[in-house]
Amino acid sequence: MLVLLHDALVAVLAWLGAYAIRFNLTLPTAYVDDALSTLSWVVPLQVLIFWRFGLYRGLWRFASLPDLKRILRAVGLAAVLVPAILILGRIGALVPRSVLVLDPLLLVTLMSGSRLLYRLWKEHRLSLSGGDAVPVLVAGAGTAADMLLRELRRVGASWHVVGLLDDNPSLQGRHLQGVPVLGALDELVAWADKLGVRNVILALPAAPHAVRRRLGEACVNAGLAVQTVPGLDDLMHGRVAVGALRALELDDLLGRDPVQLDDSGLAAWLGPRCVLVTGAGGSIGSELARQIARFRPRRLVLLEQSEYALYQLRQEFEARYVGIELAWVIGDVKDGVLMERVLQQHRPALVFHAAAYKHVPLMEENPLEALRNNVLGTWTFGRAAVAAGVEKFVLVSTDKAVEPTSVMGASKRLAELVGQSLQRPGGTRFVAVRFGNVLGSSGSVVPRFRAQIESGGPITVTHPEVTRYFMSIPEAAQLVLQAGLMGEGGEIFLLDMGDPVKIVDLARLMLRLAGRNEAEIPIVYTGLRPGEKLFEDLHSPRAGVSGTPHPKLWRVSEPTLDGEQVARLLLDLKARVQAGDAAGARDWALALANGSARTAADPTPPAWRGVSPAS
Structure with missing residues (x-):
């Protein structure tokens, strides 16, 4: 109801403002009564149209281009119906034609402007109040990074993005939503040291896995806390929002590009x-x-x-x-x-x-x-x-x-x-x-290492040279x-x-991902178990x-x-x-x-096709 009253007030101001602009802000006395008498016809009609176009179902905090399109359509229809109503209602008031043109322009400006100003106020409230935002670097300056910046501001997240990095030379040195693109992706760790940043967000869902893996490993080795936006498939299908960040996982570092299926x-x-x-x-x-x-x-x-x-x-x-x-x-x-x-x-x-x-x-x-x-x-x-x-x-x-x-x-x-x-x-x-x-399968080394890290260690590895795919x-x-x-x-x-991985390197990688090191959680070698190989x-x-x-x-x-x-x-x-x-x-x-067994010949082998599975 507050929004409806706001738009009704805006409609009044726009109608009277159109008259004022038409007469250079010196409205003749003869037109004052006409301007006021027509309000009782024009404003209810416009508010009714706004209601029918669903302008009061949205939230101003999320006002965006679709809301502007709805306002344009609603005001456009009102601009057609207002003169028709004035004529059909045989209202004898003098309404200059320029007022009928100026009114919709003022309506669109005031209605959309108030909504966008409210959204800007909500998004910047935390930063303007000087909250305890954590500085963060974002790897990527494309569409995903743009969406991420909007999402972080919208939800009032406690991140303060101090810079972006991207390999596209045309983006470097520019600003995205007021955030500078500092340099190339390979400079991420150097910029983190220079700016004193300990948190990184990877906003590269469409980049080749090798690129994301290289960045992830560099950040983990530098002791940076890394989070990443969801995968491209999840974003495209709308399963999650770009702001649904998650911690970097083992799959991000050991996985590969998506399989292309038929x-x-x-x-x-x-x-x-x-x-x-x-x-x-x-x-x-x-x-x-x-x-x-x-x-x-x-x-x-x-x-x-x-x-x-x-x-x-x-x-x-x-x-x-x-x-x-x-x-x-x-x-x-x-x-x-x-x-x-x-x-x-x-x-x-x-x-x-x-x-x-x-x-x-x-x-x-x-x-x-x-x-x-x-x-x-x-x-x-x-x-x-x-x-x-x-x-x-x-x-x-x-x-x-x-x-x-x-x-x-x-x-x-x-x-x-x-x-x-x-x-x-x-x-x-x-x-x-x-x-x-396979990473994370039941009974495999990954969940065992994870459990050992969570319990404070030690991590047990059978042999320093044991290697697996x-x-x-x-x-x-x-x-x-x-x-x-x-x-x-x-x-x-x-x-x-792909390439084989040493199990001890996997253990060290998992330690770094968990923010720990071998001084805190040691790696202990227990010897190869029965039936195990060093290499597969x-x-x-x-x-x-x-x-x-x-x-x-x-x-x-x-x-x-x-x-x-x-x-x-x-x-x-x-x-x-x-x-x-x-x-x-x-x-x-x-x-x-292994191809060396010799079994005794059976002179009367069973008839293969006649044997029931139950036997």
Whole structure:
């Protein structure tokens, strides 16, 4: 009501002001009565139009160009209707034509000016009052930086931006919203020292990841507190505002540029089909499910052994992916009868098999369970998929399957052999995808280091030279989908993992990100654990590696076994597992995975296609 009264007063002032300007501020007595008598017609009409155009639904604090457009439209309509009303109402007052032109100009000026002045007052109130604002440098002077400055002023944030940096020479030396562009991005640390600034905001959502990584590392190494604006994808889709700053994370420093997916191909492949994901509650399985859900499949079946993990995933998906038909199955891939029933009930065209035991030292202590789950489980589930007529079966594998030294790695290499042996012309197509460590996955080194830092240390590293490949969980899941789309059957795909990272360097980086150092939280070396390597290989020296149409995917050619051979080997493995021969089963699996196993010939091998998954 206050705003409405304000505009009514403005309408009065504009109408009388138009008369005053028309007569050079000396209004003749003859026109005074006419100016006042017409107010009772003009002002109510204008206020009614303003109301209908929604001028009182907005907030002056956020007044912007759309509000000005609404004012222009409303005043424009009023400028047309006012003379019409005066004529139709047969009002005998003398209204000069220049008044009818001047009035709307004054209205637009007064109404929009008051709103913008109020916004400026609100935005600058904190800085004018000399509050305890923290000085900060902003890397970037483009659109994101412009939006960030507006957002910081709008919300009254306790940041005082003292300068911007950008590599565009045409911007350097200029001002953006009154803030100077001091120099290039590589000068950030020098400017921080010169100005005594300890806080930096990265406003470069569209810049290549290498640029953001270089800046982030420079700031972290210099002991600067770094925050970053949200990613470009989140900003474009309106999921978050540019002012929703977050602390620099490990993904920002170790991650890479976004994966370029064949979105149209994936939409055509996934959209009309029923898709099933095993191990859906795990790090990779759940991210695979999220990425698949983006393409809105006809039905998404999520299978998981852990009730709690599946419950958590269900809470997320039912809130986030409305409109997708979801099916939730608690079950074990080793249960052949259940797998047959699930596959026959839902008839998935595509299966992503992410269910596996993956923790290397833990599996060294439980080799029989690693082999039962990762090998026999894949065999059981794979044959059930063949029987159910699944079009494509994508196995999530690991770089630890290359010349394995652990039972976990051996079990995943044998799972690859199982999938390849199940390949039949015209039948289910089996594709395996290998990749290394993923940042932040459950049981991985990153959450362990984070927990150790939070508890005050020490950080435990097995060996100063141990090195691993890392990629983000979303990147791994996206490339698994892309490999699944490209695979014709029988292939092993390898993801481009980038450069390897020393685990001790990762620990030091996490310390700096947390604002700590080795004097406060020491790094302790504990020795390599059973089954661990110093370095992981992405393929064996004997393997053939060839490129694919996608720059981050490679095709690996490894020796294979036929179905009859694999059937005999798996019966041998099953016998060892049932006998509880843990040491023997482990040695047998490692020897076979490394290509040197010799099993006794079985004169009467089982008929491969006649064996039920339940057996």
